[in-house]
Amino acid sequence: MSKSKTIYFCQNCGNQSPKWVGKCPVCNEWNTYAEELIDKNEEKLKEKRGYAVKKNEVARPVPILEVHELEAARLDTLDSELNRVLGGGIVPGSLILIGGEPGIGKSTLMLQLALQLKNKKVLYVTGEESDRQIKLRADRIGIQNPGCYLLNETNTQQIFKQAEELAPDIIVVDSIQTLHSVYVESPPGSVSQVRECTAELQRFAKESNIPVFLIGHITKDGSIAGPKVLEHIVDTVLQFEGDRNYTYRILRTIKNRFGSTSEIGIYEMLGDGLRAVINPSEILLTQRDENLSGIAIGSLLEGMRPFLIETQALVTPAFYGTPQRSATGFDVRRMNMLLAVLEKRAGFRFGTKDVFLNIAGGLRVEDPAIDLAVVAALVSSYNDIAVSSKIAFAAEVGLSGEVRAVNRVDQRISEADKLGFHKIFISKFNQKIDLKKYNIEVVAISKVQQLVAELFG
Numbered sequence: 001m002s003k004s005k006t007i008y009f010c011q012n013c014g015n016q017s018p019k020w021v022g023k024c025p026v027c028n029e030w031n032t033y034a035e036e037l038i039d040k041n042e043e044k045l046k047e048k049r050g051y052a053v054k055k056n057e058v059a060r061p062v063p064i065l066e067v068h069e070l071e072a073a074r075l076d077t078l079d080s081e082l083n084r085v086l087g088g089g090i091v092p093g094s095l096i097l098i099g100g101e102p103g104i105g106k107s108t109l110m111l112q113l114a115l116q117l118k119n120k121k122v123l124y125v126t127g128e129e130s131d132r133q134i135k136l137r138a139d140r141i142g143i144q145n146p147g148c149y150l151l152n153e154t155n156t157q158q159i160f161k162q163a164e165e166l167a168p169d170i171i172v173v174d175s176i177q178t179l180h181s182v183y184v185e186s187p188p189g190s191v192s193q194v195r196e197c198t199a200e201l202q203r204f205a206k207e208s209n210i211p212v213f214l215i216g217h218i219t220k221d222g223s224i225a226g227p228k229v230l231e232h233i234v235d236t237v238l239q240f241e242g243d244r245n246y247t248y249r250i251l252r253t254i255k256n257r258f259g260s261t262s263e264i265g266i267y268e269m270l271g272d273g274l275r276a277v278i279n280p281s282e283i284l285l286t287q288r289d290e291n292l293s294g295i296a297i298g299s300l301l302e303g304m305r306p307f308l309i310e311t312q313a314l315v316t317p318a319f320y321g322t323p324q325r326s327a328t329g330f331d332v333r334r335m336n337m338l339l340a341v342l343e344k345r346a347g348f349r350f351g352t353k354d355v356f357l358n359i360a361g362g363l364r365v366e367d368p369a370i371d372l373a374v375v376a377a378l379v380s381s382y383n384d385i386a387v388s389s390k391i392a393f394a395a396e397v398g399l400s401g402e403v404r405a406v407n408r409v410d411q412r413i414s415e416a417d418k419l420g421f422h423k424i425f426i427s428k429f430n431q432k433i434d435l436k437k438y439n440i441e442v443v444a445i446s447k448v449q450q451l452v453a454e455l456f457g
Contacts, residue, residue: 008033009191014230036186075169075211078116081267081276082109085238085251087259090170093209094258095202097176097231099216100240105249105269106215108137109240110172112273113213115143122147123168127154127178127188141273154188156181156200168210173201175215176230198233231255242269246362248283249274250302262303281307281419284361291389294381298373299394299412299424300365306408306415308392310360311370313377318354329359330374331366338374338397345401346448348382369406371397372425375448376455385456390422401448405430416440425451 008017011034013027023030074089083089090096100106107129114122115138122145126134131150138148149166153159156179163171173179179197180188187193198214205212214234231237235257242249251265266277277283285297285308294313299306318324327335335357342348357374359365372393380387394412396404405427406412413433416424417440428446435442445451 006035009036011191014191014195034190036190036192075117075120077113079113079276080278081251081265082113085253085256085259085263085265086236087256087263090211091235091258092211093205094211094235095198095205095214095233096211096236096238097214097216097234098238098240099218101218104240104242105267105274106240107174108141108269109251109267109274110174110213110215111137112141112143114148114170114172115141115145117170118145118147120147120169121149121166122170122172123149123151123163123166125151125153125159125171125173127152127173128175140271154178154180156197160200160204163204163208163210170211170213171205172213173215175217176201177217194230195233198230202233243362248277248361248363250363252303260304264303264305279307280305281309281415284309284363285419286310286360291386293384293386294377295389296373296376296380296387297389297392297421298365298370299392299416300367300370301406301408301412302367306411308415308419308421309363309365309370311373311377312358312360313374313381314354314356315350315378315381316354318352323350323352324354324356326355327357329362329364330357330370332357334371335374337399338371338378341397341399341401341448342375342378346379346452348379350378350382353382367406368396368404369394369412371395372403372451376425376451379452379456383456387455388422390420391455392416392421392424394424395427395445397448403427403429403445403447403451409433413438413440413442425454 008020010024010027010029010032012029012032013024015024015026017033020033024032074091076089077083098106098110111124111134114124124134131152134150149168151159151162176194176198177189180193181196181200184192184196201212201214237255239252239254240249241252247269249267249269251267253261253263255261266280267274268277268283296311297308298311300309325332325336339350339355343350355378372395375397376387376393394406394409396406398404409426409430410433413424417438421440423441423443425443425445428444443454445454
């Protein structure tokens with residue numbers, strides 16, 4: 001009988017301790033240590049897991065010039081947005097982790113991927129739902145694929161056995177927190193189980209050259225549940241995010257060993273599944289019959305992708321005592337800073353006004369280039385004068401009221417030009433750009449006062 005001992009693992013960061021402690025010394029979280037059993041006989045454990053313990057074979061250093069590069073063709077997912085965030089497709093033998101809040105659409109995205117690949121054999125492993133539940137979702141998506149196989153199993157060894165017999169092109173695991181390995185005595189979802197199951201799947205993916213998608217839950221603070229070592233094991237980490245009250249979802253790359261981490265994919269949740277949004281600017285801009293005050297269009301850059309978004313502001317007299325300050329999709333502290341700049345540099349009196357700010361579409365904006373659009377929307381609502389829906393803004397605003405330059409302004413101008421805007425305001429301090437290739441009028445300003453004079457006289 002193999003020897004075993006008790007050890008305590010932090011459920012937040014994966015740090016281990018021989019005894020229970022109230023506060024983790026690594027991540028400083030309280031009451032996160034849980035007791036787990038581990039096997040001390042490491043050599044037997046390696047033999048059980050299928051390791052080849054060969055004492056005569058020793059790894060030797062190899063000159064980098066003698067290492068042959070294998071250029072493996074990526075697998076096309078038939079989804080333009082997923083291909084974008086993966087860097088051009090799925091790399092054979094890669095391990096991809098997708099995290100997101102419950103109900104955001106992770107399982108729908110992966111099932112849709114499995115059903116779309118009609119020329120590939122896909123094994124969809126589910127530990128949370130029955131085969132009938134998966135079939136109901138597949139019927140709702142409305143895509144038939146005889147090459148999609150369902151496996152209701154949580155034992156990793158059984159999954160590997162079925163995968164060897166089926167020989168699929170892609171494996172999807174929903175979810176990693178439900179799997180368990182017979183070589184770890186902890187319950188499913190614990191730090192030891194999640195780490196061991198992920199390591200086994202990684203070895204299987206590398207040896208078989210079959211890409212594996214893992215669906216992972218997230219914690220209350222938005223990070224993927226399990227130890228941080230989980231994110232280091234996998235090749236790619238994708239975050240699926242969005243507000244469940246809105247239909248739009250963003251697939252963001254957190255880590256990618258085979259591509260850029262600056263790309264995002266945008267989807268729209270419909271009754272029959274997720275629809276890839278090829279041109280998000282046309283979706284996020286409200287179609288209006290007439291110009292309304294308090295609305296300005298800002299040029300946003302998410303990763304490497306530019307698109308235009310509607311900024312809405314409402315400024316009203318404060319009849320109930322202390323003025324209210326509220327922002328949805330925008331940092332309320334930055335909004336207060338922009339209000340202070342307008343008071344100090346442009347002479348507006350927001351001290352007795354209620355101010356409400358909203359970013360249309362339910363998106364969360366962090367690009368500082370949206371500042372100028374926020375200022376235009378605030379002043380428009382303050383004066384109750386509409387800003388033309390054919391004017392866009394792309395610049396940052398500083399504390400002294402200066403309009404600061406932003407990066408990749410040529411892409412922002414090109415996006416506004418493509419969508420038929422007549423004018424765009426940018427910073428005077430942006431590098432020289434060739435305006436002859438654009439049909440849009442580019443107005444370069446250096447102060448907030450210039451913006452107010454240009455728009456409102």
